């Protein structure tokens with residue numbers, strides 16, 4: 517469904533991605549692991565058309581994404597939950613969720629259904645629906661960011677380090693949500709530094725180092741033999 521072939525990307529003159537090839541099939545959870553600064557976020561930004569690319573191809577359902585503007589990507593079924601979460605702090609939880617519904621051709625009844633579905637995934641967001649986004653805890657803000665992405669009814673969610681900085685209880689809840697999305701048939705490209713979570717949630721895993729994919733294996737293989745993980749992640 518989502519295919520990156522030999523993607524090179526730059527920030528100004530600084531060459532960050534070197535021939536990155538990654539594939540995510542429909543309904544698949546794929547992990548992208550690597551230490552700080554190896555190019556994980558840049559890979560997601562390349563998909564979103566937010567960095568300059570010099571070579572390679574990115575396609576979604578066979579369609580070349582070059583030249584598709586970021587808002588067009590949502591229409592194709594690609595949702596992005598950035599590292600820094602970017603919820604609207606001054607809007608209420610419900611208003612934040614409604615921004616995900618702000619698109620043409622969606623019937624009012626469907627909007628209500630989607631809200632109910634998201635609240636069933638995240639009961640805490642129902643409780644907090646009238647609160648300002650900025651008053652939520654870090655974990656709740658992460659939930660809101662994922663919930664808002666779900667309102668787009670995406671085929672794939674690009675999740676950038678969703679558990680970073682969260683307490684263990686919240687990490688477990690995010691892990692549950694990833695499983696639930698998977699059961700619902702939503703594909704996920706999961707960028708993480710949490711190795712156990714990634715090996716639990718993903719079917720296949722890519723490991724990056726210095727702007728390139730160095731290793732690709734099934735999560736089962738990596739669980740059975742963690743040497744590559746030690747080598748590239750030092751954990």
Ligand SMILES: Nc1ncnc2c1ncn2[C@@H]1O[C@H](COP(=O)(O)OP(=O)(O)OP(=O)(O)O)[C@@H](O)[C@H]1O
Nearest residue numbers: 527530532550551552553554555556557558559599
């Ligand atoms: N806006 C930018 N301008 C210039 N260089 C950047 C920019 N953003 C990131 N970089 C550089 O690109 C490289 C890859 O960064 P990237 O954010 O993709 O790493 P990452 O794997 O997501 O790391 P982290 O785990 O810390 O989030 C790093 O060397 C970083 O310093």
Ligand SMILES: [Mg+2]
Nearest residue numbers: 556557558599
């Ligand atoms: Mg990053």
